[in-house]
Amino acid sequence: xxxxxxxxxxxxxxxxxxxxxxxxxxxxxxxxxxxxxxxxxxxxxxxxxxxxxxxxxxxxxxxxxxxxxxxxxxxxxxxxxxxxxxxxxxxxxxxxxxxxxxxxxxxxxxxxxxxxxxxxxxxxxxxxxxxxxxxxxxxxxxxxxxxxxxxxxxxxxxxxxxxxxxxxxxxxxxxxxxxxxxxxxxxxxxxxxxxxxxxxxxxxxxxxxxxxxxxxxxxxxxxxxxxxxxxxxxxxxxxxxxxxxxxxxxxxxxxxxxxxxxxxx
Numbered sequence: 001x002x003x004x005x006x007x008x009x010x011x012x013x014x015x016x017x018x019x020x021x022x023x024x025x026x027x028x029x030x031x032x033x034x035x036x037x038x039x040x041x042x043x044x045x046x047x048x049x050x051x052x053x054x055x056x057x058x059x060x061x062x063x064x065x066x067x068x069x070x071x072x073x074x075x076x077x078x079x080x081x082x083x084x085x086x087x088x089x090x091x092x093x094x095x096x097x098x099x100x101x102x103x104x105x106x107x108x109x110x111x112x113x114x115x116x117x118x119x120x121x122x123x124x125x126x127x128x129x130x131x132x133x134x135x136x137x138x139x140x141x142x143x144x145x146x147x148x149x150x151x152x153x154x155x156x157x158x159x160x161x162x163x164x165x166x167x168x169x170x171x172x173x174x175x176x177x178x179x180x181x182x183x184x185x186x187x188x189x190x191x192x193x194x195x196x197x198x199x200x201x202x203x204x205x206x207x208x209x210x211x212x213x214x215x216x217x218x219x220x221x222x223x224x225x226x227x228x229x230x231x232x233x234x235x236x237x238x239x240x241x242x243x244x245x246x247x248x249x250x251x252x253x254x255x256x257x258x259x260x261x262x263x264x265x
Contacts, residue, residue, distance in 0.1 A: 002253070003198055006245025009089055010238070017241070019095045020084045024077035025237055031074040032233060034067035079111040082244045086174035089248035090258055110173045121162045125155055156203035160243070164188060164195050167247040168256070177257050187254055198246055206239055 010017060083105050087093040095102075165188045172179035188195050 002194070002246045002249035003201060003242070005249045006242050009245050010241055013088070016088050016094045019097065020081050020088070020099050021237065021241075023098045023100050024074070024081050025234075027070070027077050028074040028237065029230070029233055031067070031071040032229075034063075034070055075114070076107065076111055078240060079107055079114060080105070082170065082240065083107065083110055083174040085241055085244045086171055086248050089245055090171075090175065090252060106173050106176070110170060113169060113173060117162050117166055121158055124158050128154055128158065152207040153203055156206045157199060160199045160202050160206075163243060164199055164247070167243075168251055168254075170244075171247055171251040171256070175258055177259065179256075187256075188250070191250065191253075194250075202239065202243060202246075 080099065080102065084093075084095060084099050084102070165185045166181050168184035168187055169179050169181055171177075
């Protein structure tokens with residue numbers, strides 16, 4: 001099964017995982033720390049006045065630009081890590097040192113394809129959130145955890161559905177092979193049952209992890225708050241690699257080419 005194979009690749013290859021993630025995971029953490037600081041500053045939890053002077057103010061243009069730049073860089077890093085894991089999964093390529101900025105990879109194309117698919121899924125997410133937030137009014141507090149789960153599960157299903165059905169394009173970009181979005185949907189539809197099960201499993205895992213992380217988050221800035229933050233973001237990073245591995249496994253099962261000029265079996 002693609003999911004089991006993806007988990008196994010992560011567990012059995014700690015050196016490859018370290019070289020692929022050791023640089024970009026901290027960058028990703030840094031981007032989220034910027035916005036966590038924004039939240040606490042805006043709520044007045046970081047100091048009595050709720051405002052920091054100079055560039056550390058949550059309203060400082062310098063801070064906003066810096067945080068946005070780090071966030072964009074972190075998503076470029078996710079694209080680089082995803083390409084590296086695709087290539088490791090399918091071709092056994094392991095970076096000789098820490099992966100930072102590889103030459104010759106179609107990182108820009110991979111990144112903008114990610115952006116395109118996110119934009120494609122946004123209208124569906126907006127429609128869901130409109131009805132979801134409306135139905136949340138008046139719900140008893142004892143049901144908020146259940147609503148919190150569904151509030152993450154359905155968007156996760158939408159996200160994983162878009163990524164899964166269009167996802168073979170990512171493999172093609174990573175390997176330098178040409179594949180249309182429509183071709184990816186057609187190929188993945190041939191394994192509809194498997195794909196739907198994977199979408200359900202990944203969405204469930206993602207939703208439970210987020211709900212649990214929110215349940216145990218310390219409302220202050222104490223050690224437990226930062227440990228829970230590190231744990232939840234590590235889980236997110238793990239899910240990125242799991243999804244990349246699942247797509248790689250399905251790509252191989254479909255017998256698609258691993259390089260330019262190679263014919264599908």
